Amino acid sequence: MADHANGRRLPPLAGLIAGGLVILGLFLSMFVGMGFLILAGLGAFGPGILRELGWLRDQDEFQREAAYRAGYLAYLMGGLAAVFAISALRWQDANLEGPAGWIMLVLVILWTTWLFSSLLRYWGAKKTASRVLIVFGSFWTVFVIAAIIGEPPSTPLEAMLATLMGLVVVVPFFVLAWTVGRWPRRTGAVLLVVAAFLFMLTFPTWLARSLEPSGMLLTSALLLVPLIASGLALLREGSSDGEQDEEVG
Numbered sequence: 001m002a003d004h005a006n007g008r009r010l011p012p013l014a015g016l017i018a019g020g021l022v023i024l025g026l027f028l029s030m031f032v033g034m035g036f037l038i039l040a041g042l043g044a045f046g047p048g049i050l051r052e053l054g055w056l057r058d059q060d061e062f063q064r065e066a067a068y069r070a071g072y073l074a075y076l077m078g079g080l081a082a083v084f085a086i087s088a089l090r091w092q093d094a095n096l097e098g099p100a101g102w103i104m105l106v107l108v109i110l111w112t113t114w115l116f117s118s119l120l121r122y123w124g125a126k127k128t129a130s131r132v133l134i135v136f137g138s139f140w141t142v143f144v145i146a147a148i149i150g151e152p153p154s155t156p157l158e159a160m161l162a163t164l165m166g167l168v169v170v171v172p173f174f175v176l177a178w179t180v181g182r183w184p185r186r187t188g189a190v191l192l193v194v195a196a197f198l199f200m201l202t203f204p205t206w207l208a209r210s211l212e213p214s215g216m217l218l219t220s221a222l223l224l225v226p227l228i229a230s231g232l233a234l235l236r237e238g239s240s241d242g243e244q245d246e247e248v249g
Contacts, residue, residue: 015047020043021039022044025039026040082110101215129177130178132226141170191227
């Protein structure tokens with residue numbers, strides 16, 4: 001390991017650029033404005049994101065393994081620190097607004113990123129997307145049933161309409177869970193369309209209720225990120241494998 005570490009005396013160009021951005025961002029944020037802290041963020045996290053996307057290939061297997069171990073430790077410590085911060089800010093108040101809402105958003109991003117990265121590596125895109133859709137369908141089934149029980153229809157016609165509306169919401173998730181195995185790329189595209197439709201459907205409601213930006217982003221992360229992550233994974237897997245969806249007779 002020592003020989004490996006001493007084999008490269010200078011960091012790669014990407015590391016030099018990243019370090020320069022971190023130093024510049026910290027300097028400008030202290031003496032000009034905190035908005036420049038984004039430069040430090042790009043330097044600290046940008047290269048890692050580019051590596052995970054496959055756009056930057058400047059690490060060997062040993063460096064990748066070390067980075068993964070360090071990244072998992074950072075996830076654990078960052079998540080624990082976020083939980084403690086939320087608890088301290090809202091010890092006597094269950095409302096997640098203000099600073100606690102933003103920290104909660106960071107925690108959700110940490111957790112969902114780790115969860116989907118783990119599931120996609122362990123199960124693959126098809127099985128992960130299928131099970132995510134089943135979970136979504138089950139969640140909406142419970143939600144629809146609870147809504148009907150909470151406000152029972154007064155007439156049989158209203159009961160039938162409520163049931164049909166519930167099926168319109170629930171059934172597509174289970175149908176897409178089945179199509180993942182047959183037409184993964186097409187299903188991935190549909191999932192992205194569904195995510196966009198849900199955002200357009202719910203965004204006016206969030207604006208009308210004057211939600212805090214952190215609350216809107218938090219709801220979006222919980223509602224849309226699983227669909228978007230599954231859709232992109234299906235498209236990427238099909239593209240990398242040269243797969244062309246063919247109808248199975």
